[in-house]
Amino acid sequence: MSSARIQPLPPEVVERIAAGEVIERPASVVRELLDNALDAGATSVRVELRDGGCRLIRVADDGAGIPPDELPLACQPHTTSKIATLGDLGAVATLGFRGEALASIAAVAAFELSSAASDDGLAHTIALLPGKPQERTVAARSRGTTATVHDLFQSIPARRALLRGPRAEAQRALGVVRAYALARPDVNFTLVLDGQLALQTPGGSVDEAVAAIYGADLSRRALPLGVVTADSAVLGGVVGPRGVTFTTREHVVLAVNGRVVANRALLTAAATGYGPLLRKGRHPLLVATLSLPPAAVDANIHPAKAEVLLADEPEIARLLREAVHAALGRAAESVAAHSSPPTAPHFTRPLQLALPAPRTRRGLLLGERRRRYHAAPAPLAETLPSGPLSLAALCQFDDALILARTPAGDLYLVDQHRAHERVLYERLSASREGVHRTPLHGGSAQIPGQYLLDPVLVELTPRQAAILTPRLEELASLGIDCQPFGGSVFLVRALPALATAGPVETPHDVAGALTREAAEDADDWLEHVRIALACRTAIKRGQTLAPSEQRALLADLCGAAVPAICPHGSPILLRYSREYLTHAFEW
Ligand code: ADP
Numbered sequence: 001m002s003s004a005r006i007q008p009l010p011p012e013v014v015e016r017i018a019a020g021e022v023i024e025r026p027a028s029v030v031r032e033l034l035d036n037a038l039d040a041g042a043t044s045v046r047v048e049l050r051d052g053g054c055r056l057i058r059v060a061d062d063g064a065g066i067p068p069d070e071l072p073l074a075c076q077p078h079t080t081s082k083i084a085t086l087g088d089l090g091a092v093a094t095l096g097f098r099g100e101a102l103a104s105i106a107a108v109a110a111f112e113l114s115s116a117a118s119d120d121g122l123a124h125t126i127a128l129l130p131g132k133p134q135e136r137t138v139a140a141r142s143r144g145t146t147a148t149v150h151d152l153f154q155s156i157p158a159r160r161a162l163l164r165g166p167r168a169e170a171q172r173a174l175g176v177v178r179a180y181a182l183a184r185p186d187v188n189f190t191l192v193l194d195g196q197l198a199l200q201t202p203g204g205s206v207d208e209a210v211a212a213i214y215g216a217d218l219s220r221r222a223l224p225l226g227v228v229t230a231d232s233a234v235l236g237g238v239v240g241p242r243g244v245t246f247t248t249r250e251h252v253v254l255a256v257n258g259r260v261v262a263n264r265a266l267l268t269a270a271a272t273g274y275g276p277l278l279r280k281g282r283h284p285l286l287v288a289t290l291s292l293p294p295a296a297v298d299a300n301i302h303p304a305k306a307e308v309l310l311a312d313e314p315e316i317a318r319l320l321r322e323a324v325h326a327a328l329g330r331a332a333e334s335v336a337a338h339s340s341p342p343t344a345p346h347f348t349r350p351l352q353l354a355l356p357a358p359r360t361r362r363g364l365l366l367g368e369r370r371r372r373y374h375a376a377p378a379p380l381a382e383t384l385p386s387g388p389l390s391l392a393a394l395c396q397f398d399d400a401l402i403l404a405r406t407p408a409g410d411l412y413l414v415d416q417h418r419a420h421e422r423v424l425y426e427r428l429s430a431s432r433e434g435v436h437r438t439p440l441h442g443g444s445a446q447i448p449g450q451y452l453l454d455p456v457l458v459e460l461t462p463r464q465a466a467i468l469t470p471r472l473e474e475l476a477s478l479g480i481d482c483q484p485f486g487g488s489v490f491l492v493r494a495l496p497a498l499a500t501a502g503p504v505e506t507p508h509d510v511a512g513a514l515t516r517e518a519a520e521d522a523d524d525w526l527e528h529v530r531i532a533l534a535c536r537t538a539i540k541r542g543q544t545l546a547p548s549e550q551r552a553l554l555a556d557l558c559g560a561a562v563p564a565i566c567p568h569g570s571p572i573l574l575r576y577s578r579e580y581l582t583h584a585f586e587w
């Protein structure tokens with residue numbers, strides 16, 4: 001037992017402990033100062049770091065400024081110009097509101113705040129050095145504020161010891177500035193690391209910000225998220241080209257009302273939108289900007305304001321998932337886009353380009369010959385021309401591909417199996433959910449079943465039987481008539497009409513496979529059934545197609561919502577644009 005007596009901590013110690021919750025490292029200082037600059041309506045923000053911010057952090061903005069008499073107040077704990085009452089907390093539209101950032105910074109570093117709040121060309125400066133009296137000076141400056149932080153944590157060796165080297169800290173701060181620059185492309189951001197320009201965005205569109213940060217080539221191939229509105233939510237942004245993935249999540253930026261946030265549900269939704277395009281452990285380039293009414297956002301749950309809670313999160317997650325999915329679905333593999341990997345001067349890790357590895361999950365590669373996509377250089381994505389896809393069949397190649405042309409003279413190679421699989425899959429999805437309805441299938445309510453001449457008996461384990469039984473009704477909506485037949489035996493009497501057309505496997509095989517898929521202990525079992533059904537019943541490679549069949553298949557594909565990617569995530573189309581042909585042949 002310790003004999004030390006319990007005593008209250010001196011106030012300055014309390015302050016430092018509290019500050020530690022918000023100010024962990026240079027990147028968190030940068031984040032707070034950027035929030036303040038943006039709250040002040042800045043259109044231009046310059047961030048300067050020395051030694052990764054351990055020696056110096058300076059953020060200068062052209063915002064509204066702080067009146068001279070309020071300067072000392074700004075640096076006191078729990079002083080803010082952003083809320084006055086508890087009721088205001090629900091309606092915070094700004095990035096900061098706790099009124100503790102500047103005080104926290106001043107508690108752990110030498111801090112200087114210089115601001116001009118009017119156009120008289122004079123800035124008042126207040127300098128807070130640990131253990132010294134406040135100093136005030138006046139200097140020339142145009143309207144705006146400059147906050148300078150010297151020697152972070154110098155008086156607190158234990159905290160300083162937790163910092164990594166200057167390079168690693170600079171990298172983190174770069175990540176913060178990059179995320180803000182993408183979340184607020186309208187603002188001009190400049191980052192200078194040890195006297196060298198590391199990042200600069202022009203203050204314009206999100207495309208311009210992406211181009212400034214990742215290079216023009218990548219920006220050209222990025223896919224617009226398309227503005228989606230639901231109730232009071234507005235979603236916009238861009239998705240990096242498929243195939244461009246990273247080992248970290250730092251290029252996934254979620255912004256809610258201009259604030260960079262983390263939100264587990266939304267991150268998961270974005271990843272789900274990629275589906276099998278994203279290999280395990282890889283992360284995409286994604287900028288998703290959400291506008292929501294302030295009352296729908298609770299930023300108060302996280303000390304560093306990083307994690308936010310959203311009202312109606314599932315709905316917003318669905319919006320994001322579908323927007324990402326739709327954007328990627330319009331991307332074809334393009335031969336014309338072959339080029340060296342994008343090189344931006346600010347990457348310390350090389351960008352990696354990779355096609356998704358084939359998924360080997362059970363049932364996923366049925367009807368597909370297993371192969372690895374390791375051809376180098378990996379083809380890059382290119383957005384399909386906007387507007388409806390129009391493909392006219394030319395001929396079949398090796399009973400595997402359909403060669404097709406567009407009215408504009410682009411040449412396409414279409415994988416016949418995957419194309420058919422995509423069409424069937426969407427038809428199956430449309431039968432149940434309005435959201436996936438395509439013009440082609442106009443919302444057919446149910447997939448009609450077709451009775452089998454010989455009903456198929458399927459024997460399951462008791463556990464599988466228990467899982468399957470409550471799902472029989474949903475199976476029926478897909479046209480699969482499956483009934484209990486005593487014990488754990490089931491009788492399949494009908495399969496979807498589409499499953500019995502063409503030279504497919506025997507109904508016996510299909511019925512057995514689907515029933516087992518439906519008895520799987522997984523939340524997304526229905527999705528698995530749809531994929532398995534589409535895959536098993538689609539035209540195979542090796543099958544000769546009459547010209548009329550080729551035409552019909554392409555017409556169906558052109559009406560699909562996601563014509564470029566099969567349900568397993570593999571490419572359906574290969575595009576040789578007219579431009580590419582002209583260039584390659586030197587016509
Ligand atoms: P909060 O942002 O939570 O209000 P801070 O400690 O970050 O608290 O800032 C305190 C106050 O100082 C702010 O409410 C704002 O009035 C003022 N302030 C801080 N930085 C700036 C800036 N760059 N431009 C204008 N005003 C600022």
Ligand code: MG
Nearest residue numbers: 035036096101
């Ligand atoms: Mg603040």
